[in-house]
Amino acid sequence: MDMIWGMITIVLLLLVLFQRHRYKQQQANLLYAHTKLKAITDQRTEEKLLLQTEDIHLKALLNEINRLLEHNQKTAASYYQMEISIRKMLSNISHDLRTPLTVVLGYLEVILNDPELTRQEVDVLLAKVHNKSIEVLHLMKKFFDLVKLESGDHEIEISKIDVSEICQANILAFYDILTARDIEVVIDIPDDRPCLAYGNEEELHRILNNLLSNAIQYGSEGHVVGLSVYRHNKHIGIDIWDRGQGIGEKHQDRVFERMYTLEDSRNRLYQGSGLGLTITKRLVEKMGGTISVTSTPYQKTVFTVMLKSYA
Structure with missing residues (x-):
């Protein structure tokens, strides 16, 4: 009888030790996941959470966290590309507006500062000013057309x-x-x-x-x-x-x-x-x-x- 109770005591002790080890392992895994996730978030890296574990629930949680990380990384990359695109768009628009407007100002300065210009020469320069002004208006129209299309304000009847x-x-x-x-x-x-x-x-x-x-x-x-x-x-x-x-x-x-x-x-x-x-x-x-x-x-x-x- 004493032997039986001794065996039961040993089994219970082993079970307690196993549960204690498992608990410590879970705590270590959770601490690792927390530390790694914080590093990925702070440093904005494209890493994933990699952890060897037999805990199916922890595995499922890690899979969902990695899916969320991947989604966040794609969103961040898309936002970054959009920022680049917007900066490039503004740079190009600025350049394309500045060029014809510079020409317009040049022609107007000639008209204002050269009293010896004939009426025919003035008319030629004014025609060029007009053409460049139309060019600017067309460019601005295209820009606003694109803005309306991408904002959803431009409804098309099908x-x-x-x-x-x-x-x-x-x-x-x-x-x-x-x-x-x-x-x-x-x-x-x-x-x-x-x-x-x-x-x-x-x-x-x-x-x-x-x-x-x-x-x-x-x-x-x-x-x-x-x-x-x-x-x-x-x-x-x-x-x-x-x-x-x-x-x-x-x-x-x-x-x-x-x-x-x-x-x-x-x-x-x-x-x-x-x-x-x-x-x-x-x-x-x-x-x-x-x-x-x-x-x-x-x-x-x-x-x-x-x-x-x-x-």
């Missing part, structure tokens, strides 16, 4: 639109400019039945105007600009293409970013402000569509707009 008809009208509007520059025009628009899609006629005109202007400005070296309309599954596709200088592979994923203005990219449609393709992308997305680009320089550069088919 309805049934005839994509074929709108595309025909736009390519015809550019036809004289294209032929004057000795650029071949290739049009492929189905005439068997209308290509109807969900969208907004006015905004699609703006999108096509931006993309065609871009193709002419940067693709004229290839001496051909094309526009195709086609049906693809439940979408209506629009391709605007050229065989000009194209877009390098490293820029294709970023060409629609706000204020992306590397010299060899093509997102400099509006006096280097980097607003043109960004506005185009936002307008397409507002209509529930997508826009993408593929490019092989001096072979073919294609901007593709996809809108949801109406029927």
